[in-house]
Amino acid sequence: MRVTQPTARRARKGAATAVRNLPALAAGEVEVPFVIHGYEEVVARDTTWNEHSHPWHELLWNEQGASTAVVGSAVWCVTPALGLWMPAGQLHSGSAVTGTSSRAHFFRYGTTSALPSAPVAVEITPLLRLLLDRLGEPELTAASRAVTEAMVLDVLRPSPRALLVHLPTSELLRPIVDAVRADPGDQRTLTGWAAALGRSPRTVTRAFRAETGTSFARWVATVRAQHAVRLLAQGFEVDVVADVVGYRSASAFGAAFRRTTGMTPGMFRAR
Known part of the structure; x- marks a missing residue:
């Protein structure tokens, strides 16, 4: 469960x-x-x-x-x-x-x-x-x-990585933003969201790119990484955090977390 x-x-x-x-x-x-x-x-x-x-x-x-x-x-x-x-x-x-x-x-x-x-x-x-x-x-x-x-x-130098999420503010994307931030484990795809909003996937894709500068999938991955960082910082085990933020396994979560943050969940907890 x-x-x-x-x-x-x-x-x-x-x-x-x-x-x-x-x-x-x-x-x-x-x-x-x-x-x-x-x-x-x-x-x-x-x-x-x-x-x-x-x-x-x-x-x-x-x-x-x-x-x-x-x-x-x-x-x-x-x-x-x-x-x-x-x-x-x-x-x-x-x-x-x-x-x-x-x-x-x-x-x-x-x-x-x-x-x-x-x-x-x-x-x-x-x-x-x-x-x-x-x-x-x-x-x-x-x-x-x-x-x-x-x-x-x-x-002092800018980092090539940043745990940064741009929050879309349009009425079109607000339901997606609110739902994913409330539950980063939400499994709905962009196509699923487009159907729920009565818009075409192309329209939602363009809106996400225009408002965030990135794709829906990458945006969700970063929201999940931010949430995971907070849970890891509180001491929750990696497999629990993986499940909460929507990954089927700790290894899949670890790979996604490393792509976004530059370190594994274990490395982050150690620091």
Whole structure:
């Protein structure tokens, strides 16, 4: 019998979600005394952040666990291996599940880097992680800090991979979006959805491509990967997660997960 999503969520049943409200500040609106400043927190319970913006740039990543950042209709999944660069002044909201060890590094507005002035995925490489950790050492001298900060800025690069889902907003595709996000294991094909909506498969295909920049199948695979990341981060076994997100076997799930994220489910759990 297929494992239902409520079963896979029972570890969090009854836990109230914490809501944090932060202001929307323009880029550079607040002067800061740092070039790069680190922050870390273990999220004690499921938490959401309202739409807000920072006067500085922000690099979001996790020591462990999974979190989400939303910019308009784009939903980014943040993991220990894949961070997110959020430019100063960019409105965004977010969420994190209980137990997520969240990391953030704030970069003074105007700091030069190779990253674009738009949100972009950043691979948290061992070197980048080492440098960011070094900035947290209390005995670091001013000269050493300046060198380390320069090295961080030098190695920051956009990642070729991103756990990013663009959410279609049209009335035509909204029923599909709502159903698949509520149950990523939904097995309906694009042809099946087209019949249910009274449209041709070609019409639905074109709409998906126009609104998301990708195919229906790839979009579903990424929604499933984002959901799987959150469940794996909560400690659910790979075969349970595979079933919840709609794969017939753990091996099929593993192959799809690796195509989307660049790592196996086991590798993700280990990190």
